[in-house]
Amino acid sequence: MSVxxxxxxxxxxxxxxxxxxFSIGINWGLPSRDIDPHLFATTKPWTGQQFIEAGGxxxxxxxxxxxxxxxxxxxxxxxxxxxETPKQQADIIRRYRLFSxxxxxMVTFMALxxxxxxxxxxxxxxxxxxxxxxxxxxxxxxxxxxxVELKPDFQTYLxxxxxxxxxxxxxxxxxxxxGLVGIAAVFHLVKRFSNRLIVPTAAAACFLFMPVVINAAHxxxxxxxxxxxxxxxxxxxxxxxxxxxxxWWIITGITAxxxxxxxxxxxxxxxxxxxxxxxxxxSWKARAKITCAAVAMAIGVYCLTNPFVPINLLRNPxxxxxxxxxxxxxxxxxxxxxxxxxxxNARRLIIDGASMVGGVTGxxxxxxxxxxxxxxxxxxxxxxxxLLGVPSFLVLIxxxxxxxxxxxxxxxxxxxxxxxxxxxxxxLASCIGWGEKFEAGILVLLVAVAGFQGLSYLxxxxxxxxxxTAARTIAAARLKDLWNHGARTLAIRSDPAPYCLPPIDITxxxxxxxxxxxxxxxxxxxxxxxxxxxxxxxxxELPGTxxxxxxxxxxxxxxxxxxxxxxKPFEILVRREMIRR
Numbered sequence: 001m002s003v004x005x006x007x008x009x010x011x012x013x014x015x016x017x018x019x020x021x022f023s024i025g026i027n028w029g030l031p032s033r034d035i036d037p038h039l040f041a042t043t044k045p046w047t048g049q050q051f052i053e054a055g056g057x058x059x060x061x062x063x064x065x066x067x068x069x070x071x072x073x074x075x076x077x078x079x080x081x082x083x084e085t086p087k088q089q090a091d092i093i094r095r096y097r098l099f100s101x102x103x104x105x106m107v108t109f110m111a112l113x114x115x116x117x118x119x120x121x122x123x124x125x126x127x128x129x130x131x132x133x134x135x136x137x138x139x140x141x142x143x144x145x146x147x148v149e150l151k152p153d154f155q156t157y158l159x160x161x162x163x164x165x166x167x168x169x170x171x172x173x174x175x176x177x178x179g180l181v182g183i184a185a186v187f188h189l190v191k192r193f194s195n196r197l198i199v200p201t202a203a204a205a206c207f208l209f210m211p212v213v214i215n216a217a218h219x220x221x222x223x224x225x226x227x228x229x230x231x232x233x234x235x236x237x238x239x240x241x242x243x244x245x246x247x248w249w250i251i252t253g254i255t256a257x258x259x260x261x262x263x264x265x266x267x268x269x270x271x272x273x274x275x276x277x278x279x280x281x282x283s284w285k286a287r288a289k290i291t292c293a294a295v296a297m298a299i300g301v302y303c304l305t306n307p308f309v310p311i312n313l314l315r316n317p318x319x320x321x322x323x324x325x326x327x328x329x330x331x332x333x334x335x336x337x338x339x340x341x342x343x344x345n346a347r348r349l350i351i352d353g354a355s356m357v358g359g360v361t362g363x364x365x366x367x368x369x370x371x372x373x374x375x376x377x378x379x380x381x382x383x384x385x386x387l388l389g390v391p392s393f394l395v396l397i398x399x400x401x402x403x404x405x406x407x408x409x410x411x412x413x414x415x416x417x418x419x420x421x422x423x424x425x426x427x428l429a430s431c432i433g434w435g436e437k438f439e440a441g442i443l444v445l446l447v448a449v450a451g452f453q454g455l456s457y458l459x460x461x462x463x464x465x466x467x468x469t470a471a472r473t474i475a476a477a478r479l480k481d482l483w484n485h486g487a488r489t490l491a492i493r494s495d496p497a498p499y500c501l502p503p504i505d506i507t508x509x510x511x512x513x514x515x516x517x518x519x520x521x522x523x524x525x526x527x528x529x530x531x532x533x534x535x536x537x538x539x540x541e542l543p544g545t546x547x548x549x550x551x552x553x554x555x556x557x558x559x560x561x562x563x564x565x566x567x568k569p570f571e572i573l574v575r576r577e578m579i580r581r
Contacts, residue, residue: 003197010201011187018183018208021454022176022217025461028566029101030165034467035503038476039096041483042508046093048155056090057154080513082496089506095497097161100168101464101472102565103409103499105220109167112136121308125323129305130261131222135171142170171220178225179217183208185231186423189388192238192380193427202443203426209447209454212353212411212418215564218461219412226266227415229259233269234387237276241383244280252276253294257301265413268391270298275390279383342404346396349403349411352562354418355453357446362421365428381427392420408534408562422450457561464566475552475570476502479528483508487527487578493518499565500532520545520573529573534562536569547573 036045051057083089099106111122111132122132143150148166151157157164186207190200207213216224233255240248256273259266273294277287303310312319340348351359369375369385376382396417403410429442464470479490479502491512494500504511512526520529525546536551552570561567 007197010197011184011204014183014187014201014204014208015180017205018180019176021208021214021458022179023173024458025465025566026172026176026218027165027169028218028461028464029498030168031096031098031100031161031498032165033161035096035476038480038503039093039506041480041505043505046090046158048158051090051094051097051158052155054090055087056094056158058094076513076516078515079491079518082511082513083506083509092496092506092511094158096503097158098164099497099499100165100220101499101568102219102221103497105168105171108132108135108171108220112139121312121319123308123319123323125306125309125320126264127222128261128263128302129307130258131225131263133305135174135220138170138174139167142166168220172218175220175222175224176217178228179208179213182213182224182228182231182419185228185235186419189231189235189238189384190423190427192384194430196430196439198440198443199426199430202430202447203423205447206355206357206422206426206450207419209355209451210353210358210418210422211355211454211457211561212415212563214454214457214461215353216412216415218564218566221412222263223265223412223415226259226263227419229255229262230266230269230272230391230416231388231419233259233272234384234391237272237387238383240276241279241387242380244282249273249276249290249294250297253297254301256294257298258305260298261302261305268395268416270295271391271394272387273298275387279386340405342400342402345406346400346403346414349406349408349562350396350414350418350421352408352453352560353411353414354421355450357425357450358418358421361425361429361446365424366421368428369424388420388423392417409565411563457564457566460561460564460566470567471552471569472498472502472567475530475572476504478550478552478572479504479530482528482574482578485578487574489526490528490530491526492530499568501530502570520547525575527575527578529571531571532565532568533571534560534569542573545573546575548576548579549573 033045040046046054083092098109107124108127108131111124111127112135114123115121115136122129124132139148139150142148148170149156149163183204187200187204190203193199213224233252236248236251236255239245240252252273256269259269274287274291276294277291280287309320347359350363353359354362375385396414399410399413426443426446429446430439464472467473483505489510489512490504491514492501493514495513496506496511510526514529520542529547533551536553537549540549542549550572552572
């Protein structure tokens with residue numbers, strides 16, 4: 001069998017495995033009427049018409065970004081009563097009818113809904129048009145084959161949340177497909193390091209089993225797609241450096257523009273263009289000419305995929321300014337939920353996302369590579385290392401500086417450096433002296449380690465999709481029991497939605513939003529406080545407070561899965577007198 005044939009067969013097998021891994025549990029955390037026994041424990045389930053009558057109808061505001069903060073001007077220095085009026089109750093219950101268990105997935109559909117009133121302007125520019133418009137096209141295609149129902153009537157989805165839940169599956173499939181493209185991109189990049197097919201095979205296998213990749217492939221978000229497009233940009237740039245063919249710098253410019261057009265955070269891929277010209281032996285005039293032409297091409301591609309950015313820059317700059325302001329205020333970027341310092345938090349999030357393969361072996365390999373002269377003398381190795389390593393390192397530095405106090409979901413921004421570290425670990429394990437002798441065993445071990453942590457994430461998605469033993473379901477039952485034993489006030493730290501509060505009877509509880517700096521020390525504290533958490537503590541008693549603490553963990557997988565929202569643990573603080581009843 002020829003080498004090209006073996007290569008195609010191996011890559012096909014990897015793509016099949018990736019398709020299975022990325023599709024298992026893809027229906028996790030979807031809106032459903034299965035939660036009605038908790039959501040309407042003391043009343044009949046609301047109909048869509050009741051939502052409308054209570055003032056719960058939602059319509060996009062063409063003057064605001066699609067993902068603008070829910071309460072940007074409200075005073076968070078004092079406790080806020082969230083469900084005092086029927087309209088407030090309808091607004092909250094609507095989230096349980098339409099939102100998924102991932103905090104950011106809904107904004108894509110809010111942007112699509114708003115396009116009808118804003119002449120196809122999604123009004124959410126950090127998610128690029130290459131993400132939003134194809135999701136809309138896929139939903140339309142799915143409706144043609146009756147896989148989803150597209151109804152202009154908002155009430156339909158309030159009555160049938162499962163129908164809206166299928167929207168998430170379509171968008172998640174789009175994200176998963178980009179994960180498959182990433183498998184192929186990694187395979188072809190690592191081929192530059194070895195003529196033995198086992199090396200790129202192991203690298204691609206580690207990529208598809210990486211926790212951060214499995215997590216991103218199961219979410220309707222563009223970050224995995226953006227990282228994969230940066231990998232494709234690197235691959236095209238490598239081919240230009242190797243061949244000097246015009247088509248490859250053109251493709252590099254196009255893919256760099258597509259990366260930014262997918263998600264704004266992938267703008268780091270533009271750095272590949274000047275690096276590409278520096279690595280190719282040519283005159284400075286040629287380098288400047290190619291760099292300017294490729295960057296101009298990237299900008300043009302971005303504008304084609306995001307036409308309302310240049311339009312509004314000329315016509316209404318405030319729209320663009322408001323969008324970037326919404327991005328800077330995003331909780332995942334600007335929020336702080338723990339006291340963990342930046343470097344320790346970044347280190348553990350890299351290990352969570354890249355597995356021990358990238359988070360430990362890859363970081364060790366980085367030190368070895370830095371002083372290895374043989375590595376830098378090999379042009380093929382050097383080209384990939386510089387073109388992928390420099391953007392990845394800058395992303396790593398940027399987000400390490402922002403990592404202080406961030407929750408686990410912040411780890412999804414590390415996809416590119418996570419991938420680079422995993423690839424480095426695989427390549428170094430295969431090329432150092434003792435690695436060549438035991439190459440197969442070492443590479444299988446690396447894949448197994450990555451797979452062990454990755455499959456832990458996959459188990460969380462499966463558990464969440466199953467529902468009955470997921471943490472949210474168990475926590476909902478616990479809260480219902482507390483209500484039956486006399487608890488009446490329930491407090492949370494962010495706006496109520498499926499991802500941060502298990503389904504409760506919204507019309508029965510007195511639901512409170514706590515101030516930002518609230519501490520559980522006051523005598524008039526609420527009966528119950530519920531918070532989604534990344535960490536589980538063994539300390540039940542909280543000295544100096546009126547509370548005792550329990551954690552609802554569901555059927556927790558083998559390792560900590562901080563990045564994912566699937567089967568998320570909940571911390572429940574209960575006033576001690578409630579426990580004694």
